[in-house]
Amino acid sequence: MTPPTGTGIVTSMMDADGTTADRTTQGRGTGTGHMRTTDDTLSAPAYATADSPNEDARAADVDLRHHGDREATPGLVDLAVNVRGSAPPAWLTERIAESLTRLAAYPDPTAARAAVAARHRRPVDEVLLTAGAAEAFVLLARALTPRHTVVVHPQFTEPEAALRAAGHTVRRVLLTEREGFGLDPARIPEEADLVVIGNPTNPTSVLHSAETLAALARPGRVLVVDEAFADTVPGEPESLAERRDLTGLVVVRSLTKTWALAGLRIGYLLAPSDLVRRCVEAQPLWSVSTPALVAAEACSGPDALARASASAVTLATDRAFLVERLRAIPGVRLPVEPRASFVLAHVEDGLKVRELLRERGFAVRRADTFPGLGPDWLRIAVRDRATTTAFTAALEGVLTT
């Protein structure tokens, strides 16, 4: 088995099919992340472009552990983190607060598990509560023994980081702007026995069709669909959460975004019961706290679902406003029609633009740490109209002065 990458150096290879594979070698690492070591690293463009979709295969690697929270420093208006709202709603905070009287007891996931199972019309043994979606990726990486792992990028980088940390070799399939960051299922190598993809995808905000994703499932393969942002899409039309007919399907969900619970850590995975059992074995005992379990139960009931649904509709309106404002700014390009709670935008000299925005009081997420993207991409969270108006004025000022 390949050793964990924290102490190793990653070399990358581009295969004939346009995918890339990163392999670790032991003993020469910096201990801080991943480095490419091939000679052509130095001469290759550092990111995929419309004209060279898979150049990333030879590019310097990225910090997979960089996330928006590092950019949303105090004092800045936060458009870098994808959590919606600055606090959970009062009704939810009250439910969580009530649970604090029970902190002396060890957590019991029974009620939360039943609530999540009912919400997705699945048997209880196909649900596992986790400390955020992030823990689900770690459990899967520990529990599975894939031989050909494919992660579809650009996407949230923790699944790949968790897989590498568990010693797995990861091959990347890079979606490109030219394809509208959409997926042709034929891009996934047939031999892949573990495939990870996000829907809707962070950071591209692309919503893949359920049909496209379902086409990836097959016997002998585990298909992990990260649906952390599924509830940002009104009606969740492309969610696979209720699909029990697809062999090897794992759906990962998060409750930290819509409900502003990032600090509480709560999410879950839905999978065939044998796979859930394997993940349970990999999970530290009592990993999900009582308040987090109470939140999961509360957020899975009919009232909460109705609120989430209404909030997705408001979000769509706020997003349309942001998109309209961004499109009106010369030099801003939006590659796709965004479908989630964030927008991916292209600007020339993106890193500089990001710095100048910070000087004007706004934090946006750099997107060059997502494999397949480069320094000229920025991810911008959808916020209310007043924030968007102020932000887009600042961006226009940066780009036109």
Ligand SMILES: Cc1ncc(COP(=O)(O)O)c(C=O)c1O
């Ligand atoms: C696409 C995606 N999946 C999963 C997560 C992890 O979410 P959680 O806070 O539930 O661990 C994130 C967090 O940013 C994300 O963007």
